[in-house]
Each structure stands twice: as structure tokens, then as C-alpha cells.
Amino acid sequence: MSRGKARAALLVELEEAMRRSSAQGVLYGQAVANIAGISNSDLECLDFLNLEGRVTAGRLAEVTGLTTGAITGVVDRLEKAGYVRRERDEADRRKVFIVVVPEVTAKIGQFYVPMQQAMQKVWSGYSEEELRLLLRFALDGYKGVLEATEALKAVIDTPPEKRANPKMPKARR
């Protein structure tokens, strides 16, 4: 206990640092969307499509939290700009798969280069063993955020008077 920071204090700092970098990450995404001349939602969908490859319109609505009507608009704009194509599912002709057009989508990729370079630079300061720890944490963290998103839905169903009333994570200054 005498040497090293007390664990509780460490966690507070960790939380604040992660909130700050995540907020800044959001801003980076907004800047990319602005520069690329597409809306935030459009870019969010395009990013997801790049991770998943081939996704139905309905799935896009699920993961973004937008209505299916809004997704129709998103896909219309992305398709018009050439980033994606619609592909009817031959097995179930109600479904529409959205697939990226990699040659065109690559134009967006350049706006992520500064972020990738900055991250490479950060990572260069860590040993392979440390990077493995970071990977473990990133994977754990992803699961955690998914869980939290689920749990948040439970909060909605809890009547307000039964909820805890915690302080907003507050500033220190």
C-alpha cells in the first residue's frame, strides 16, 4: 500500500483518461465525416460495413439504433456516392444486403491515416508483452461495453424512483 498509487485512485484516473480519449475519438470521427462530405450516420454505417463486409439493411438499423426508414436514406446516399451496392438476397427476397465497393471506400481510408499513424507511434512505445496485455484489455473492454449497452436497457425499464441516484462523474479542478 505504501508504494504505487492506491487502486481506487488509479481507477478514477483511468476512467477519466478513457472518457477523454473516447470523447476525442468521437470528434475525430465527426471530422472525418465532415471532410469526406458525408453525414456521421453514413460514416458510422460505412465503418461497420468495412468491419463486417456484407450486412442487411435491417442489421444496420439494429447496430446504429436508427429506424429502418432512416437506413433507407443512409444507403441511398452511400449508394449514390458509389461507396456501397444493394444486393437482393436470392434466398429470401425481402432482404437487401449492403456491400461495400472497396475501390471507392478506399477514398475514405486516407482520412484514417493520421489516426493509424498516431496509434502506431503510441504502440511503438510498448513491448510485445505489453501489447498482448492491451489486446486482452481491448477485448475485455469490448465485451464490457456490450454488456453495459444491454444493462442500460434494463435501467429504462426500472421506474425512476427505484433507481440509484449517483453523482455524475465529476471533474477534479
Place this chain on the structure above:
Amino acid sequence: MSRGKARAALLVELEEAMRRSSAQGVLYGQAVANIAGISNSDLECLDFLNLEGRVTAGRLAEVTGLTTGAITGVVDRLEKAGYVRRERDEADRRKVFIVVVPEVTAKIGQFYVPMQQAMQKVWSGYSEEELRLLLRFALDGYKGVLEATEALKAVIDTPPEKRANPKMPKARR
């Protein structure tokens, strides 16, 4: 080289894992805004105010990338809902400081509880030494994202034909 993952492969995995969790984090924020009944931008500003405490309208415009006109709207809505107050700077009466009303803002805090709990759970799986490494990384990462945001502005000023044309970070499947 024979044991442990090759560093390059590790970095690719790390990047994907971090992109996924960051995307999911964005969704969590959107869900909070929906439940709280305020817009994404309003919540983003409120979060920033909670970190910084007391901030001018103009600074809010800077950090969010919104126009000052849009910020007027944000602050109007937040003020009407009781989350913040406007405070004229007595030294320079053009400026308006926006200050949070903690008692009211606490109502939003509850929606972050699931996230905090999930993160506590994740962090419980790490030793104090490991947490210190994570903190170092979170701080480095924040600096990195800030740098990247700056560097992105440089990309805008580079004529398109002089830019590299990298592939979009692509899926593996």
C-alpha cells in the same frame, strides 16, 4: 519470434478490437442521449462540461466542431431543462460561461452506471501494476488522438492528388 504472436499481427488485432469497442462506445452514448431525452450534441456538451466544469460558449463550439449558432441552441435547450446556467463573464462581458447544475446533471449520471459497473468488472481482472500500464496507455492514447485530430487538418490542406491512397482498414472474414 517462435513464441508469442508476431508483433504486426498483434497490432492489427489491437486496432480492430479498439475500433470495435470505440464504435460500441459511440452507440452507448447515443442510447444514453435517447433515454435522457436530449440530443447527442447536447449530451456531448454536457459531458464536456462535467469534465471541464466551466466553459465559454465559444470553447464548446471549438471542441464539438459545431457553429456558435448551433451552440446557442444547445445551451438554450440544456438551460431550459435545468442542466446548466449561463453566467456572463464580468471581466469580459462578451463572454458567456456555461456552468453545470450538478444536482440536475446527476439525473444523467445514472445512465452511465451500467458502463461504470461493466468497466469496474473488467478492471477487477487486472493487477494494480497492469492497471498502471493501462493508465499509461490511456494517457498516451489520448495524446495520440489529439495529434491525429491536428494531423487530419493537414490532410485537408493537401491536394487530393498528392495524398497516399491507402486501403480502408478492412475486415478479415
Place this chain on the structure above:
DNA sequence: CTAATTATCTTAGTGGCTAAGATATATACT
């Protein structure tokens, strides 16, 4: 003390979003 600058607000117009319902296809029931 006039001009230029800075900080916020106002206004008009636009675009993406939701809610509700239409359309088309698939599945379940009798």
C-alpha cells in the same frame, strides 16, 4: 475616438430523423 476584432445570438433555409403506414415476400395454420 474611430476602426477592427472578438464573442455570442438571430434568422432563414436545409437535410436527416422518426413514426406510421405501404409494399412485397416468407412462414404458419387449417
Place this chain on the structure above:
DNA sequence: AGTATATATCTTAGCCACTAAGATAATTAG
């Protein structure tokens, strides 16, 4: 098979937050 119900996407009307441009008010520079 044939009818009802469910599912997936699209369409439409209306709303709200955003931008761009300019107005207002206060400060700083010459």
C-alpha cells in the same frame, strides 16, 4: 392449397437541429 400472420424494406409527412450569413454588443488597436 389457401388464408392469415409475420418479417424486411421502402415511402411519406412533419419535425428539429444544423449551417451560413449577418446582427448585436463588448473589447482592443491605432
